Amino acid sequence: MPFLSAALDRVKPSATIAVTDKARRLKAEGRNVIGLGAGEPDFDTPANIKLAAVHAVEAGKTKYTAVDGIPELKQAIIAKFQRDNELTYQPNQIIVGTGGKQVLYNALMATINPGDEVVIPAPYWVSYPEMVALAGGEPVPVICTAEFGFKLQPEALERAITPKTKWIILNSPSNPTGAAYTRAELKALTDVLVKHPHVWIMTDDMYEHLIYDEFEFTTPAQVEPKLFDRTLTVNGVSKAYCMTGWRIGYAGGPAQLIKAMATIQSQSTSNPSSISQWAAVEALNGPQGFIKANNKVFKQRRDIVVAMLNQASGIDCPRPEGAFYVYPSCAGAIGKTTPSGKKLETDEDFVSELLEAEGVAVVQGSAFGLGPAFRISYATKTADLEEACKRIQRFCGSLR
Numbered sequence: 184m185p186f187l188s189a190a191l192d193r194v195k196p197s198a199t200i201a202v203t204d205k206a207r208r209l210k211a212e213g214r215n216v217i218g219l220g221a222g223e224p225d226f227d228t229p230a231n232i233k234l235a236a237v238h239a240v241e242a243g244k245t246k247y248t249a250v251d252g253i254p255e256l257k258q259a260i261i262a263k264f265q266r267d268n269e270l271t272y273q274p275n276q277i278i279v280g281t282g283g284k285q286v287l288y289n290a291l292m293a294t295i296n297p298g299d300e301v302v303i304p305a306p307y308w309v310s311y312p313e314m315v316a317l318a319g320g321e322p323v324p325v326i327c328t329a330e331f332g333f334k335l336q337p338e339a340l341e342r343a344i345t346p347k348t349k350w351i352i353l354n355s356p357s358n359p360t361g362a363a364y365t366r367a368e369l370k371a372l373t374d375v376l377v378k379h380p381h382v383w384i385m386t387d388d389m390y391e392h393l394i395y396d397e398f399e400f401t402t403p404a405q406v407e408p409k410l411f412d413r414t415l416t417v418n419g420v421s422k423a424y425c426m427t428g429w430r431i432g433y434a435g436g437p438a439q440l441i442k443a444m445a446t447i448q449s450q451s452t453s454n455p456s457s458i459s460q461w462a463a464v465e466a467l468n469g470p471q472g473f474i475k476a477n478n479k480v481f482k483q484r485r486d487i488v489v490a491m492l493n494q495a496s497g498i499d500c501p502r503p504e505g506a507f508y509v510y511p512s513c514a515g516a517i518g519k520t521t522p523s524g525k526k527l528e529t530d531e532d533f534v535s536e537l538l539e540a541e542g543v544a545v546v547q548g549s550a551f552g553l554g555p556a557f558r559i560s561y562a563t564k565t566a567d568l569e570e571a572c573k574r575i576q577r578f579c580g581s582l583r
């Protein structure tokens with residue numbers, strides 16, 4: 184449609200939202216559907232955090248705030264970065280946005296010129312390449328296979344960097360694979376980046392707290408302080424604090440970059456919700472014990488899902504370190520035929536036939552840049568997960 188902007192030709196709608204919508208539609212038609220597509224915890228926001236929001240409303244903290252966040256939240260973020268990541272920021276090096284998504288988007292909008300390249304390890308979170316393209320840049324996906332735990336290898340990073348590279352986006356633990364870099368693995372990557380001073384590092388640490396089996400989380404600027412002045416460390420309260428709907432994300436980075444991001448925010452959305460900001464202060468400063476309790480449940484679910492999927496014919500499911508996703512390969516099912524006579528040529532076929540035949544909604548790996556595979560979010564009731572895995576086993580067993 185000529186009325187719409189050319190920029191729109193550069194972006195695709197989110198595949199994860201599309202799957203969730205389709206599952207919702209089938210449910211509305213009366214089908215028994217288990218949705219494993221959405222990336223949000225099924226746990227409720229902890230009561231103390233909800234109460235902080237109620238108090239904020241009652242105290243009249245319902246007006247515009249500073250565009251880049253209230254001073255109290257900036258202080259809570261500064262304390263969090265110090266406590267968890269050994270990173271020291273000043274208030275002018277911190278920005279709060281409407282979700283981690285807006286923070287990432289503003290950073291790209293504030294820095295990308297036409298033709299600038301952004302290195303993105305694949306499988307990637309669906310929004311990275313789309314945001315880069317919308318900002319006028321060139322996403323440069325680098326395939327990271329299951330053989331290497333879906334992790335970027337230093338040689339592959341070295342090969343991907345060109346004079347036009349502006350950013351590399353790192354995401355650990357990862358959406359969609361759950362893979363997380365050890366300190367040594369991260370150091371091998373930062374050693375490469377130290378040699379390329381024109382490349383900046385955008386690290387998306389959204390799943391920092393969702394790690395299992397005593398895994399130790401680290402972030403690039405912590406592992407290699409030489410990169411501090413060209414690293415944007417992005418985080419948020421959505422996942423670990425079960426606050427996806429509250430829309431609070433934040434970042435620490437060089438003051439000039441933060442200021443540029445705030446300028447964009449000031450002319451688009453202004454401050455994130457004042458009430459949500461006060462809730463986020465409580466999230467970061469308040470008791471953290473529930474995260475461990477939630478992680479115990481997530482770990483149990485991960486182990487159930489990995490074990491059950493590996494019993495499904497043609498499926499190979501690695502056991503990831505963190506987040507609440509698994510990323511099994513369905514290569515063994517490709518080329519086979521369903522009882523209804525449909526030949527599965529791609530992972531998209533696999534996902535769509537699975538939804539039709541068994542009412543299980545997952546997202547095809549090709550949407551995340553590496554297939555044939557699919558992503559399961561296990562942030563869903565354990566009983567539903569077990570039932571979904573049984574159905575996947577039955578579906579795979581029915582293929583000929």
Ligand SMILES: Cc1ncc(COP(=O)(O)O)c(C=O)c1O
Nearest residue numbers: 282283284308358389419421432
């Ligand atoms: C890797 C990753 N980064 C960022 C986000 C965005 O988080 P928020 O809800 O805070 O915008 C998500 C949410 O799905 C995510 O998976």
